[in-house]
Amino acid sequence: MKKRLFLLIIGAFFLSFNKVSAQQALPSGGDSFETAVYLSVGDYQGGTIEEGGDHYYFIDNDVKPGQEIQTQVLFSGNTNLGFFLYDRNRTKLTQKEYIGENDNSSLYWLNGAPNAQKYYFRIRNQAINVANLKTVRIKITDRFDAGSQTDAGGLFESALPIEAGQYKGFLDFNYDASDKEDFYKINVARGQKLTVKVTPPQNLYIGLKIYDKDRSELVYEYSENEGAIITGSIQALTTDTFYIVIFPEYGDESEQASQYSLDISGAGVANVKEGIEEGGEALPDNPLAQISASVPGGISGIINKGIRFILLIIATVLIIIVVTVILLVKGKSGKKETPQEETPTKTEKKENKKEEETVKPEFIYCPKCGAKNPSDAQFCSKCGEKLK
Structure with missing residues (x-):
């Protein structure tokens, strides 16, 4: 003791x-x-x-x-x-x-x-x-974010869970600061539209990104002017988790952390496991209705787009056929006829042969001395040998 x-x-x-x-x-x-x-x-x-x-x-x-x-x-x-x-x-x-x-x-x-x-x-x-x-x-x-007792975190793994509502958050807009991003995660029910509105500090620029559960970027918005409010939204086809990331779009030399406003609407509070079979993925009760809700014009818009697409294909095929026919016609008319040489008959061939045979040579040569003599001479002019 x-x-x-x-x-x-x-x-x-x-x-x-x-x-x-x-x-x-x-x-x-x-x-x-x-x-x-x-x-x-x-x-x-x-x-x-x-x-x-x-x-x-x-x-x-x-x-x-x-x-x-x-x-x-x-x-x-x-x-x-x-x-x-x-x-x-x-x-x-x-x-x-x-x-x-x-x-x-x-x-x-x-x-x-x-x-x-x-x-x-x-x-x-x-x-x-x-x-x-x-x-x-x-x-x-x-400088706690969104009414919590902590920071929203700078990574997907440390994202702060949040629901629909209005919140205040803090970021360092200084270039060398540590708190440059706030990550939130929220559950959105099937068929609902998540809308996020961010109001930056006065005279500052802010950015917003929304990611799906696989961390694929869906939305990227940013202030185009100082203090400009930005809004981003997505349509949930299945009940799932989405990530909201708030960050300074441009740095600033301000020394203290600055406050921004966050307004989230349309997010459901349903459990993300709702409608999910064990080992499977969430399937909507009416997939066609969800597709209709996510496409401007609904089902009729999809049908009209399909008809226009089919008509476009038909018109393209017709144009190709017409062009092909024109090219073929031009190709035939452009060919020149080559004159064919007349083939001599058998009679003409015989006559030509006889003419060749009847042509007499102008000179003959002596078989004895080889002297050159006129074709009609009877005896060699040199040695007197008989030529015929």
Whole structure:
């Protein structure tokens, strides 16, 4: 018993050096992340930072999802301070450098993570004169989405369940912020039309997307002008779950989280398993009626479109036939008749042969000496040999 009491006293003594109440004076911070001093929510007074000095503090898992932390330092003296905010991994989130005595020194960060976070902040004297700290303020503000006690989440897996109604949500429109998207999921009954209207903060642009249960994008709308309201809708052919995603369409340099309005109508509260056979998919009682409801003009519109499509096919076929016939006719008329050579008869062939045979040569040659002689000579003019 005495040993346990002794340990409790030692523990309380240790905590008194590392944790300070918001009612106490500001303690000197550590000179590194490892020696950072814990501070809770509240205002702290007093303290100095020598030239080139650093003071490290931390807030341990006090900021829940959907909460915004604000840290501020007020000081006096002819100097400049640097003010930096880090996450639990000591990654720099946001900063202000060379802050003057009368400059805005507040840092804001909206926790868009799925769990509570630890943050470090560092105060650095960036000049050669001593800085007299007047106030160091730590404030946590609820920026919960859609009336919940948390953030809507930045992923499909962490989407916040929601029903039809009017809500307020918060986003960081800063380019370097953590809470850049709010994911909601909603059940829509078969045959109902889900309509989502989003009103962005004044002078800002906002975007809206709607996805089906397979995370396929169905709707994408965005503000075309500053502060313009956007609306998106879908028709549910089966009772199912849909995802609504709200995000800044364009970034902004605003430091604090900004509020938007969300108006959801037409969504049913039916269980998504309604009408689903075990191991199967939801089938509508009257699929034709659902198709009619989702197509402009209903069933008559579908029929009219079908008739127009058939007539278009018939007209196309007729045009092809006419063009083919024209081409064939032109092809026949364009052929030139080639003159056929007359084949000689048998009688003509015999006469031609006789004519060839009756043609006498102009000269004959001596069979003995080979001398050339007229065709009608009886004897060779050279050797006297008889030629005929």
